[in-house]
Amino acid sequence: MTFPSLLVVLFLMPLAQQAAPAPAAPAGDPAKGRVLWLETEHVECRECHGVKAEGAFGPDLAGRRLTRAQFLYAVRKPWGAMPAYPASQISDRELIDLMAYFDTLQTVEQPGPWRREVPPGAPRGLAVATTAGCVQCHHPAFNNGRAVMGAVNADFQWFMSMVYAQTTAYPPVRTALGEPPYARMAMGNFNPTRVTEPMLRDVWDYLKDLGFRARMRGELSAGQPTKDGVVYQLNVRNTGLVGTGLTAEDMTILLAVPTGTTVVSATGAGYEGVRPDAQLKADAAVWKVAKMGPGERQSYSLTLSKAGTATDNVRGTLRWMKPVVKTGPSDSEVIPPAPLGTAPAH
Numbered sequence: 092m093t094f095p096s097l098l099v100v101l102f103l104m105p106l107a108q109q110a111a112p113a114p115a116a117p118a119g120d121p122a123k124g125r126v127l128w129l130e131t132e133h134v135e136c137r138e139c140h141g142v143k144a145e146g147a148f149g150p151d152l153a154g155r156r157l158t159r160a161q162f163l164y165a166v167r168k169p170w171g172a173m174p175a176y177p178a179s180q181i182s183d184r185e186l187i188d189l190m191a192y193f194d195t196l197q198t199v200e201q202p203g204p205w206r207r208e209v210p211p212g213a214p215r216g217l218a219v220a221t222t223a224g225c226v227q228c229h230h231p232a233f234n235n236g237r238a239v240m241g242a243v244n245a246d247f248q249w250f251m252s253m254v255y256a257q258t259t260a261y262p263p264v265r266t267a268l269g270e271p272p273y274a275r276m277a278m279g280n281f282n283p284t285r286v287t288e289p290m291l292r293d294v295w296d297y298l299k300d301l302g303f304r305a306r307m308r309g310e311l312s313a314g315q316p317t318k319d320g321v322v323y324q325l326n327v328r329n330t331g332l333v334g335t336g337l338t339a340e341d342m343t344i345l346l347a348v349p350t351g352t353t354v355v356s357a358t359g360a361g362y363e364g365v366r367p368d369a370q371l372k373a374d375a376a377v378w379k380v381a382k383m384g385p386g387e388r389q390s391y392s393l394t395l396s397k398a399g400t401a402t403d404n405v406r407g408t409l410r411w412m413k414p415v416v417k418t419g420p421s422d423s424e425v426i427p428p429a430p431l432g433t434a435p436a437h
């Protein structure tokens with residue numbers, strides 16, 4: 092640069108700074124922010140901040156017009172009860188889109204209520220899990236959590252790692268359980284100075300007392316039309332870690348028969364026939380299984396006179412008496428309805 096042009100630059104610089112401050116970071120996209128907030132799996136900020144960002148366990152974010160720096164800092168280095176979300180879970184770009192979306196929303200007069208309050212007479216661990224924010228997302232009895240704990244035979248160290256280092260400690264657990272990884276972890280990493288080890292000890296004691304669960308899955312395939320009727324395949328498996336997880340004992344498998352259809356035949360060990368079931372509010376095909384340990388799977392089939400419908404398709408439940416849990420006389424897991432359409436021939 093020649094001397095005179097340098098002078099010109101020096102002279103112009105303050106003016107240029109006034110006219111166009113810092114190469115402005117691109118503005119957020121409110122439409123993208125909206126999709127992220129409302130429709131993206133595992134972006135569960137809304138469980139704490141409210142679906143309309145109106146505030147709940149966490150403060151209202153609608154129309155708040157926080158600065159970009161304040162917003163990013165609040166998510167990356169939360170100072171209180173909020174878990175931290177590193178960029179691997181939600182990028183700066185995505186947070187800026189969220190901000191832009193919140194800026195399109197009206198501020199609220201008064202923040203909304205918590206999703207779940209501490210129930211009267213709650214055991215200590217449940218009270219802690221509520222005030223620490225856990226049950227804004229988790230079922231108050233941590234039904235899924237206790238099944239994962241039973242599947243890996245969790246100890247307190249493992250439990251702490253899930254809370255303080257969820258984003259790195261949980262993905263290997265998913266892999267070990269044979270589940271596809273999540274694109275992001277909804278939970279974030281809690282700060283041990285805010286959700287302290289003694290608090291977690293209370294939550295842990297509460298969950299142990301309710302009882303760790305066998306992690307059972309029942310999966311139906313779409314109906315396959317044959318000359319005898321429509322055949323539904325059911326796969327039942329214990330997804331616990333082999334040699335480590337809990338065994339389900341004294342198990343009953345029930346498949347609700349859609350109204351207006353009849354059972355033509357059934358296969359699989361332990362078939363007992365059809366009987367009305369109060370919980371399923373339907374006639375159910377029933378199988379009895381003495382026990383199913385981690386890694387074990389069994390196949391069953393049910394042939395119906397005709398296919399179920401979108402509103403009334405074959406579905407069911409797995410019930411087992413052991414391990415004993417305090418959430419009911421038996422433990423259970425839902426078998427989701429069979430998918431519609433026909434199964435691919437094989």
Ligand code: HEC
Pocket residue numbers: 134135136137138139140148149150152157161162165166169170171172173174176181189223224225227278
């Ligand atoms: C467990 C409940 C919880 C979850 C989940 C949560 N937050 Fe928060 N959030 C809070 C609480 C509580 C605060 C108040 C500050 C604190 O306690 O750290 C807060 C504060 C904030 C603030 C600062 C608000 C202010 O007034 O300064 C922002 C921004 C924010 N959260 C965004 C998010 C985003 C984005 C997500 C999801 C990636 C998220 N939060 C997930 C509870 C939560």
Ligand code: HEC
Pocket residue numbers: 135136138220223224225226227228229235236237239240250253254276277278281286294
């Ligand atoms: C923003 C929602 C959210 C909050 C708040 C939250 N969790 Fe989670 N937590 C999750 C999700 C999502 C998973 C992943 C498992 C899943 O998808 O079912 C998870 C996983 C876990 C696991 C591993 C076992 C399992 O459930 O798969 C434990 C243990 C756990 N959370 C405990 C806690 C505790 C204790 C707190 C409170 C200090 C807490 N969580 C707060 C959403 C949350």
